[in-house]
Amino acid sequence: MLQPNQAAIDANNLLHVCLLQPDIANRKYGPALATSLPAVELVGDSLSKLAYDIRPTAAWDNGRPVTARDVEFTLKLMFCPGLPNEVARNRYRFIRAVLTDLKAPQHFTLVCRGQALEYVEASGDFFILPEAAFDPRGQLRRFSLVDLQKRATTAPPDSALQSLAQRYQAAEAGHPGQVPGCGPYQLVKWEKDRYLTFRRKPQWWADRLQPVPIALQARPKQLDYVIIPDAATATLALRRGDIDVYPQIPAREFARLRASPAAAALNFYSTTSYDVVMAGFNTRRAHLNDALTRQALSRFFDAAGLLKATQLGDGQRTVGVISPIEKENYNDSLALIPFDPAGATALLRQAGWQRGPAPGTGWTRKSANGDLQQLRLAMRYRAEGSLFSTVALQFQAAAAGLDIPVTLQPTESGAFSSSLKAGDFDVYVGVRKGNPFMFNFTPVFHSLGIDAGNTTGFSSPASDQLIEAIAAADSKTHRSQLLRRFQALLQQEAPIVPLFFLPNRIVASRQLTNLHVGSLKPGFMATTIERVPKPSAAP
């Protein structure tokens, strides 16, 4: 329940099964533990009911079936005090109750606050844990989900909740493999900072399904995840045959390997991810609070050149925060923002800026209250890697050509997050992670998100209404129309400058087959991989 990173999510996907799991090939959620996507019933204008059925064959390792009680227990555990479940609390707070049926133990209905298309996916993407293993006496059953959600931090401690939290933490702290799951693999070895070994269960419930859905396929008998921090070392390990797959390989290693003689033994894959590199303006600053100035500064970014320089041509330019591979939602009628310093000059003049007569005097304008504003910028970005520094240096050089001084502020990762939250920047460069499933922009662009996730501080009544309408859209078609309008609005107001979507690069041994790659993290499916059978010796 701790804040997961991608590696932890990948490992958990082998040990546990969610009700629904994304299919990396078609970028859609499909049923995993559930028999199908939930049946949605809207109740009034503020409640949704999502009815699920768990697969009858789904069972824990001891043969007990996975039931609705386990789902209810898992959701309650997310709100159990004393556990590191703060992220899960916010993420699943919209589920207010689990309605179970004694006569049909594998059928249940989730009662959700509000109505949103995303609830179909969001209500089913958490791992189910066994109630019998953690709470054999069913002590959590005397609390309703809402009771736990509303439980004040100052409430007197409850011995049942305390002992449950202790049991869970003891299992987690000792060895994550001790937390029983209904997934296809068991964690048999975990050498911290070195490797993890997963072994397939000899008898797994999904083997009895015909056909086995791709989300439930588990073909390798053993999977070893090796932790190699250095790219050069990982590349060597791949070339030596020590590892079979190298995901998230850096651009230069990818290109070098592809051009080397070793390429004959390897397969190379590159897909567009959902992570967009972008710049953001601090719209709270007086000299950046008008759209014309931001539009002008947007034209200093040479996105095409940056994509070529940093990603060696992979990845994809974009007009907005929706990925171009999402054809139905991407606004392809908008033009890409050009690298156009001359156009920027004209826009700056429209915004009221005047260039000084002598070189080095920069640009100034008078604000409404008569104060003289100077156009100078402090640009903040994460110090690690070369991606952000390349973007920053390119912007600085382009702005310097028009006599706009830009101070670069490379910042350590933790301090960078704090600085963004505190609004201590004029322009920042960063990566925003996305996915094709969730389109609630309230935390990042709504006025409610200011001082939290809305780092640029941008909001307007029109954008707030549009964001709320997207979140409440009742059909995918309507939502697509709204998303297209939202992209146009963001390009017009320019609080952010989306530059390009990063690629997912994977290199794999040619001895592997059935490797499904895609745009969703981690970019490939480990559970479908098989080895090419060795040709049998001639008789």
Place this chain on the structure above:
Amino acid sequence: MSRLVFWRLARAGLAIWTLASVVFLLSHRDAGAAVQEALAEVSDVQTDRTATTSAERLAAQAAVRERLGLNMPLFYISQGSNQQEPTWQWNGLHNQYHQWATGLLHGDLGTSYRNGQPVASRLGAALSFTLPLTGTAAVLAILAALALAQRLAASPWWQRPVRTLLVTVHALPLFVVALVLLLAFANPDAFAWFPAYGLDQPADVGSGTWSQIATYLMHMALPVSALTITAIPELTLQLDAALTQELHADYATTARAKGLDEGAVIRHHALRNALLPTLTQIAELLPALVAGAVVVEVVFALPGMGRLLAEAAAARDYPVLVGGILLTGAARLLALLLADLFYFWADPRIRWQS
């Protein structure tokens, strides 16, 4: 002598405590970053399924603070919130520093913010990987430097090229040496004599003891070589210079006049006097033994103190960071104490003066 050692130990203990307290207080003043780290990062927020209200965000932050023990006052006293006239208020014993100090006195370094594991066990596990690596490299470097410096001091024909080579290697950063070794001796295009990473492979688990030892030694060869190669030049050049100076002293001339060969003059007369600055250098190695070698650990994908502390600093895992600094600081102060004791042993003039 024992009284001197006692007082030096007491002073070292006080200094270590002060160092750890300062690091604790400075790092925990930045507790907001740790809370932020435990929740979603600001710049990388995904478009989420539900919008959290301001109250829900604050509640989540409060819950993280409570879980991490950051909801208490930081120290016994704190400044009041009155902006007009700064006031100081007494917080009693219910404060973060008191909890930490009490735990430390009982041998409890706290628990990691990231995974809830005890800091002592994390440091212990990391040290169990680091000490064999850095310890072996230190011993090999010292032995090699002793042997090489004595031969260099005897002015053989290869003195100049070897000194040039040592100065060149001394100028190379550790990561360059490590990568050169990796690309030369673990590379299928050159010599794939050694493994490229780790301490063993998952496939090695279950093999026999001798096989495991052989695997371990093969995996350690390149990292230990990288550390040894980068440590040898400094030790050798210093000892060589000191020996050269001592060999020009009158007592060395007298020894030669007695008919001793150059080797015997170096070993029996000059070496002990020339060792004094080298003892300080060797003592300096001790904290490095404990702190690990983050560069080598990253290049060769080894677990250890270097990576643990670097990752703890990046993730704002303050209990692990403070524990690591406490350990490294203690090693440094003990190293200084050891250096002083070695000086007493090596140089009778210091004993007489004290």
